[in-house]
Amino acid sequence: MSAADRPAVPRQVRMSFWMFVASAALFALGAVYALTQRDQFVEAVRATPQAKDLAPDAIEAAATASWLFAVLLNLVLAGLLVLFAYQARAGKGWGRVGLIVLTAIVLLIVLFGPSLLGLVAGLISVVGVVLLYVPDSKVYFDAVKRAR
Template sequence: MTTPQDPDGRQQQPYIPPPPPLSESELQGSPAAGDRHVPVPKEVQASFWIWIAGAVLSVVGALLALTQREEIARALRDSPQSGQLSPAEFDAAVTFSLLFAVAIGVVFAGLYVLFAFKARAGRNWARVVLTVLTALGLLSLLFGPSLFGVVTSLLSVVAVVLLYMPNSKAYFDAVKRAG
C-alpha cells in the first residue's frame, strides 16, 4: 500500500478517522477512558478512614493483650494439655500466646492500612482482599471475642459494605477503564 502524494510531490499522511463520539456517561461528567485521575467517591473515602481507625484499634487491642497475662494463663491452665507442661513450658506457652496475639493484631493493622490505600486508589483486588480480611476477622471472633475484636470486626463490615456501594463500584470500574 502506498501513501498518496499531493500535487507538490510530497507524501501525504494516511487518513486517520475521527474519534468515536462520547458516550452518555462521558457527556454527564463521568471520567473519560483516557483520564488518569478519577475522583474518589465519598463512600470509598469513608471506607478508607474506617480501615485506618480499625487498624489503630487493632494495634491498641493487641497492645492491651499484653496486660491480659493472668487471663491467658488461667485459660491455658483450664485446658486439658496444661497438665503435661512443666512450669517453664507453661510460662513459655503463655508468653508465646501473648506475643502471637500482638503479632496478629499488628499484622492485621498493617494489612488494613496497606490495602485501604490500594482500595482508595481504585484497585479492585484490594477491595477483595479487604473483604477476605474481614471474613477472617469475623471467624477469629469464634475463638474468643474481645471488645476490640468485636468493634474492629464491625468497623470492617461497615467499611467493606461501603466499598461495594453503587458509587464505589462505578469508581472501581472507572479506574480499571482508565488504567
C-alpha cells in the same frame, strides 16, 4: 495514570477508607492491651485440662507463645488493613478483595475469641466492605480500571 486522569474518589470509598483505618487502630490498641496481659495468658494456660501434664516451664513457654501470637496477629492485621485500605482508596480492585478477605478473618477471630475491640473492629470492617460495593464505588473502581 496522572492525577488529572484519575477519577475523583467517591465519598463512600473515602468513608470506607477511614473505617478500615479505625478498625486497624482498634487492632493496634488490642496489641498494646495484649502486651499488658501476659499473666492472664499464663493463667489461661494453667486452667486448661492439658496443663496438669505440663511442667511449669512448659506452661510458661506455651503462655508466652500464645501471648506473642496474639500481639503479632493484632499488629499484622492492623498493618494489612491500612495497606489494603490505601489500595482500595486508589481504586485498585485487589485492595478491595484484600479487605473482604481480612474482614472475613476478623469475623472468624471474633467468632472464636470474642472481645469487645474485635467485635467493634469487625462491625466497622463489614460496613467498610459494604461501602466499597455500593453503586458509586463500583463506578469509581471501573473508571480507575479503564483509565489504566
